[in-house]
Amino acid sequence: MTAVLAVLATLADAADAAVAADAAVATEDRGFQWALVLACWVAVLAAVALVAVRSAQRGRRLARQIPEEQRRWM
Amino acid sequence: MDVTPRPAPPEVPARRGSGGRGPLMALALVALLAAVGFLLVKQVGSASLYFYNADEAVAKRSQLGDRRFRIQGTYEGTATDVAADTIRFAIVFGGEKVVIEHTGSEPALFQPGTAVVCEGRWSPDGRVFESDRIEVKHSEEYKAENPDRVDPAAP
Amino acid sequence: MLRDAALVAGKDLRLEARSRVALNQVAPFALLVLMLFAFALDPDRGILARVTPGLYWVAVLFSGLLAVQRAFAVESTDGVADALRLSGLDPAGVFLGKVAAVAVQLLALEVLLGLGVVVLYGADPSSVALLVPTCLAATLGLAAAGSVYGILAAGLRVRETLLPLLLLPVLAPVLIAATSAFESALGGFPGEGWRWLGLLVVFAALYTGLGLATFGVLLEDG
Amino acid sequence: MNDGTSSPGTRVLGALTLIGMAVLLAFALVISPADETQEETVRMFYVHVPTALVAFGAFFLTVAASVGYLLRRSEGWDVMAGASAEVGAVLLAATLVSGMLWGRVTWGVYWTWDARLTLTALLFVLVLGYLAVRRLPLERERRSRLAAVVGLLLGPATVACHYATTWWRTLHQGPTITTADAKMDGTMLFTFFLGMVVFGLLYVWLLVHRFRVLWLEHRVEDLGLDEAIAERRREAVGVS
Structure with missing residues (x-):
């Protein structure tokens, strides 16, 4: 256990430098984060749009086969 | 087996349509709800364990042996390099501190103060936990970032 | 209802006893699955020992799927389903009978696979107190869910592909819970196993309840 | 005059949804602040959580409509159940995709087998199975x-999927928005509620359209059947 504590003491000594390094990495990562965020939104909205458009096309094709009076409720 | 048609008992209502379905449906719903409720009571707090907390992992060290499992705790202090792609750091949970030796890459959000889940096993001597996968278990709290603190070097 | 169940279960088991399809085809298939796993993972004895519970239940699941398909193929061919419906038997009784027949076959299969696992993989079945109730609860869950979906898919042209699609995700909790219970039983830390057993019991109760309530609807016109 | 599944009502709903989506995008991507620890990736929260919750709601409507169908045996309930499950499946797929990307950057992994993720995957497969049953080539009453x-x-x-993070230990974080206190910054919270409203509107809009498409499918089926019967009659008359 003492060995562990000794190791931890050394760890603590190195703290400041590492925090500075971490902050630098974090700011560099922003571009990557934005890319993922945009990819996420684009993927979701594109998928929904695709489903909506295909659904509308199918609806139009089906509606043509049905006489007007049967779908007056729409 | 005798499958010749026999007259239905008169008290049995017709099987078709909405009549006679009511009691059975109610039974189904009650069964579903009861089962879900039982599940809730049974499982709350007990857990099918995705991970052990650091203190549990220490308490069960001999029982776990060289089994692979996941361990959870808050990353404290800073990591030091002990080999080419191996780092050593400590996690804390429930008053117990566990030293992790991790080989491999770390996720982007791996920073002091975050809760992490490490996957691996106790080393043969039981002193350190040898991990080869770190997952950051971030909290469910969201705070607006303070621009002054995050980017102190900005002009 | 219970008398009807006994009638149906007796009929199915008698059919099985005479045709021996489970004995001659499903059981060899199950053992074959065990052997294939051993071939695939052979070089590392450690791996085989660690994953024994998972392999065991995957083998049970796949051969159980065959047993369910078989149990309901029997109904859909010779118009037995119509006969059952016309006979005035209680649908809940028919369901229970089906579950009982499938469960008996599954239990026989599990004993066989258990022997295979002990002999081929070197598993240690000493913690019987947890293993046996786990098997019973898991079997009841498998049989109940299998019967609900079996009658649903029976007689459809696409049943061979539809039944696994519907049944396997539903049975995933059974696989997870039974595997975990076995893991803790074989690994010598049965404490956690009992919680998983609880989950298996919940699952079995859920599907038995669902089957009792909806079998009439599913049976209505085949 | 009306050549598709839209009506004045759905056009208004659609316009509201699109405007709302634009406002939501502005709030989610520009106006709302970055998070202290997660930084910009928190912007996936506003698509991930609302789609998940709306998808869960959609499946509950499917369950309710299924019960309704079993009790009443009316076509409306059946079509409602199917339409809701279809839209819910799309939203749940969106949840899975956004969750994987979000997990990659915050947890460090795309996927892990904790209770929440496992149950979500199972739920998705169950819904696919349900939709497969709805596509069976059977007589309609039996299929329904x-x-x-x-x-x-x-x-x-x-x-189970919704309460997974409460019932089990998971890598996935627990609920942020509870009635007691929301552990969230004000603007973020508003953006989240806006997201709920917008994805809710999107769901209702798509639901109405899918309902009508499925309804039309049934009518076309009937039409085909009527024609076949009529033809058969003509044949019979011609022979005799």
């Missing part, structure tokens, strides 16, 4: 009956 029974099962799966 089978679908309704399969649809009932989405209920427990959805409940």
